[in-house]
Amino acid sequence: MNKIVFSLFLLLSIFAFTAGGCSDKVDKGSKVGDTEADNYDVSKDTQRDMSIQEYNIQERKKLATVRFACDTIALMEYVLANYPEGTYLVDFDRTFTYNIPKSAVIYQKNNEGQYVFGIIAKSWSHDPRLIEMKNIVGYDASYIDLDSTELGTAFFYLTLFKGNEKENTFDTLWEAGIPSHGGFNNLTLEKWEKKKMPYVKANFHYAQGIGHFDYNFFFVDGMLKKPHLLLTYEGINFKRIMTDANGDKYPDYIEFKYLDTGERITVLDSVTFIWKDTCYFNTRNPKQFRYY
Template identity: 50%
Template sequence: MKKLLLMLFAFAFLFLIYSCGGESEPEPQNIPGEDVARSPEKDIEIQRYNLQRMRDQAVNRTPCDTIALIEYVLDNYPEGTYLVDFDRTFAYNVPKPAVFYYSKNREYVFGVIARSKPGERLIEAKNVVGWDQSFIDLDSTELGTAFFYLVLFKCEGDQFSIVWEAPIPSHGGFNRIYLNKWKYKGTEYMQSYFHYARGSGHIDYNYFFVNGLTSFPHLLMTYEGINFKRTIANVNDDKYPDYYEHVYVDYGDSLRAVDSIAFVWNEKDSVYINTRNKKITRPY
């Protein structure tokens, strides 16, 4: 009897082990939206859903408002293109689209868009805006590569059209745009501010309306950080802005600006030329 009980117990034990060992592993669940960056169709579907929510929540709509501009970009630009947001001033601020209505004539509207590089995963707008996102050049292939543009739109009736579209030579770290005026000539320019975390500073891409608002603008880059600085100047008194490149020396316990070199715009060759060495040029 005891032998029979032992045999039954052993059989039950082996059956239990076999049953547990034979259980299949649970299937991994797909996280909703994790593959959106590689699916333009899903991305557009989400964008249109968000756009409809904006429409539903809007209290007062006007022709060519920001919602209409978001829709225009969605309908008229290639897949993976977005009207980006301004950087948040505080962590809990609701981000606002990077749109600027020209106060002298509100038919003209500036916007900053970011396009995804063809052949790569789609960018996510949140990955190209802000201080931390200025590091994106180091791993842009993992997060997609963004190409920024400053665009001047015109509103006629309730329809947008593109006046010009100027590339911004950066891939991430966008902060804001704002209208400024060159004090020497009174020329207006749109200043596009980007963080530059690697240098603990920032870069400004300045678009000067040297031939008027509706003509393609002239780009001059300025910047400032721990040991680098470039400032707008009027060196040769023409309509194009010039700049000074400041030279820093590291003394071990301090950094000091010891010199500044003027660069002037050469309209014939479309480059900035070093006034001390004409072989040294810069595109903007």
């Protein structure tokens, strides 16, 4: 019995000595925050951000099976070279985790050349933190409005580029702001059947309301002119749909009003808004207006 007690005492003594030695080594080392590495924040390093984008472009080149003048990779290089730091040609939200990223672009070609619609995200110049693609694209990224200052602040733009195929570069014809900071999903070319008018739809997730927002850009004066923006949306207790209320070239919309008791959601009413000059006006109450 005494031998067993002595053996246990010896083992505990060795363990305590070993732990104490390790503790001394930790105490003699650098404390958290004492080194430059501990204070380093990659999101504020413009050179590091640029090198990451350059690396991603090279990886896209390895995966590309077909290349052509003024293709998407060339556009990525153009954005990197000509826009302020922290600017991205945005990717679609991935359907599956391991999908190869696909840039949010739409190609249009006519007798005058090749045009590309693309979604550009710029970092706010007054925010020291640069945006990151993972924080602005996807369902979870739609929460960014709640803490955008912590994750950088993105400004989205639908941009029309004209390709210069001889020099494999681009000219920026116009850019139209998208009033959202995160949650981008996809970009599609649509047609307003009522007027046979094409428009581009930028779809954003809205996780807070279990829904989505559609930023619809109508080419009321042709593709080369800056488009007209109309917002439509749908969620668990909100909805706005497109309509043609007065027969002019601008789309109008109907907004639905809901009663949400927490147990039941019911549509109470709807009201039409009509575009006039620079705003959408409530047809029942002209004092109420919306810019898009």
